[in-house]
Amino acid sequence: MTGGGAGLVAHVLVPERDVDVRLTIGPDECVALIGPNGAGKSTVVEALAGLLRTRDGSVVLAGRDLTSVPTHRRRVGLVAQRPDLFAHRTVVGNVAFGPRATGAGRLEARHRAATALAAVGASGLADRSPTTLSGGQAQRVAVARALATEPALLLLDEPTTALDVDARTEVRAALRAALRGRPTLLVTHDPLEAVTLADRVVVLQDGRVVEEGRTEAVLRQPRTPFSASFSGLVLVPGTATPTGIALDGGGELASATHTVPPGRPAVAALHPTAARVRRDGPGLARTVTAVEPRDGLVRVHAGDLVADVTVASAAALGLEPGVAVRVAVDPDEVSVAAPA
Known part of the structure; x- marks a missing residue:
């Protein structure tokens, strides 16, 4: 037809x-x-x-x-x-x-x-x-x-x-x-x-x-909060750098996908499952602000960053509000775009 x-x-x-x-x-x-x-x-x-x-x-x-x-x-x-x-x-x-x-x-x-x-x-x-x-x-x-x-x-x-x-x-x-x-x-x-x-x-x-x-x-590479939520990603605001994005919450994420000129406002899009949480070691220093169950995982809010970890990992790391952590994300998992 x-x-x-x-x-x-x-x-x-x-x-x-x-x-x-x-x-x-x-x-x-x-x-x-x-x-x-x-x-x-x-x-x-x-x-x-x-x-x-x-x-x-x-x-x-x-x-x-x-x-x-x-x-x-x-x-x-x-x-x-x-x-x-x-x-x-x-x-x-x-x-x-x-x-x-x-x-x-x-x-x-x-x-x-x-x-x-x-x-x-x-x-x-x-x-x-x-x-x-x-x-x-x-x-x-x-x-x-x-x-x-x-x-x-x-x-x-x-x-x-x-x-x-x-x-x-x-x-x-x-x-x-x-x-x-x-x-x-x-x-x-x-x-x-x-x-x-x-x-x-x-x-x-x-x-x-x-x-x-x-x-x-x-x-x-969503540019609005709704499209990020729709795709399962989170958006983190910051300023573009030559290699990624300097986050408003402190620290920098490297990105394999970044087209925003350095110095311009930008957002990093990443999936919470791509973020790795440790108590020490490499990564951005953050403090856990909330922990909640989500689709068989545990969603960890650490300031401006969000990570989904297994229940076993959350328990082993003792994740709860107030705990200091390090959050790392591979550059291949981070996209940097201009905000809408």
Whole structure:
């Protein structure tokens, strides 16, 4: 199945919600839209889908101005958190509903439904009742339902949030098939989903774009606290040096990845598991300020630095607030970038 032949250029301007977002998506590109709750992600989705009519801004898709076009004429497919399938229709009947609603004949709608189900690996579910499906199966059918309308733009609004781990894997495979050949916007809180599906990441905060770039670049070298948290990294502020960064909290970290001119404000991005904690020896001198359990490890806050260590290591080192420690990080594990 093929989508639109060109991309999306949009300016979502909603003054009453304090949202002002410019967004461009290539004709065969998936962009992940991330940000804290209340950042404006839902407003962007609603505006692109035509569910939110605004006086200002613009939405141009494949060279067609959709700003004043009603939802059912936009050729926009939407997959939300929950499938919301019609219980009184079979799976194939659910998927064929969209084409029928947009004017396709019965045979054409059934053909498009069958093609869409095959694309997401759900042909075997065609004659089932939605009430007999697992969560992952139902969401795959929802993806097929969006595909059957042959959308020029696909909107994925946290499509795996309501699923368990196994079902998420199943649905991601369906999504990879769905987004080929069309611009796609993916709203997600799942970094793995962004890595496996998105070409680029756009970070929203307070209704504005605060960071954007290739997915790998944003997640490896985040410039905002949210993108760092999203990727599992921590940001440590300081000043760039020729070999790394002089931290505001004292001491210097060497970095194998640093592009900020010396003397400029910078942030170091590192994963807490990359930080090694000792009671003495090499490393930056810090004092433990907090210790907390985290995902089977112990998270140690030592001033501006954060380290994840095993429970056994925490016990052996006697880590608790007030204890003096040394924290070391290999240069290969530290990225230095300009702050957003």
